[in-house]
Amino acid sequence: MARPRLSDGTRTRLLEASMSAFLENGYHGTGIKQVLDAVNVPKGSFYNYFASKEELGVAVIRYYAQCSADKLAGALADTPDPLTGVRTFFERQMAEFEEVGFVGGCLLANLAGELDGSEACRRALATAFREWRDGVRDALGAAQAEGTVRTDVDATELADMLIEAWEGAVIRMKIDQTVVPLERCLRRQFDGYLRP
Known part of the structure; x- marks a missing residue:
């Protein structure tokens, strides 16, 4: 029997709907039917794209990571220097969080706290965090190299520190329903810790 023709557009719509649902309701709080209804795809068609909800979870993590990498690249391209580019990337994330009323936050951090029983998802999350860190x-x-960031600490360690501080600030943002923790994090990192 011939395999049905798959649509990249449908797959992308499934990933985007799943990403939104995971951000709003969590992985365990999201049903496949909810995602399918959001994109008007019949249930049988889902299994043409993903063998299981876990496989969908891995694909969403990869998709989110690619979107994040694209946003970082865009911020770096839109600014005159790399330090401003990284700050712009985080400022744009902050604006997105505020725009949606602080719902969700960072999908990677959310899923990391929820999917400790899935080795496939854990590996995908580890890869996504590493790729994000490596871009930063x-x-x-x-x-x-331009002299705008301290050189007494390795760039990998600086990137880890920045992302870890940011993720903690995202948690506070969600609790307090304000971007103030994010603003404080960026100010302390970019105007303090990262400076030469």
């Missing part, structure tokens, strides 16, 4: 590391390394 590369930009901070370029900023070090």
Whole structure:
């Protein structure tokens, strides 16, 4: 029997609807039917794209990571120097969080707290965090070469510190329903810790 023809558009719509649902309701709080209804796809068609909800979860993590990498690249392209580019990336994330009323936050952090029983998802999350860190590391390394970022600490460690501080601030943002923790994090990192 021939395999049905798959649509990249449908797959992307499934990923985007799943990403939104996971951000709003969590992985365990999201049903496949809810995602299918959101994009008007019949249930049988879902299994043409994903063998299971866990496989969908892995695909969503990868998709989110690629979207994040694209946003970082866009911020770096839109600004005159790498340090400003990294700050712009985080400022744009902050604006997105505020725009949606602080619902969700960072999908990677949310899923990391929820999917400790899935090895496939854990590996996908580890890869996504590492790739995000590496993108930030590369930009901070370029900023070090320009003399705008301290050089007494390795760029990888600086990137880890920045992302870890940011993720903690995102949790506070969700609790307090304000971007103040994010603003404070960026100010302390970019106007303090990262400076030469």
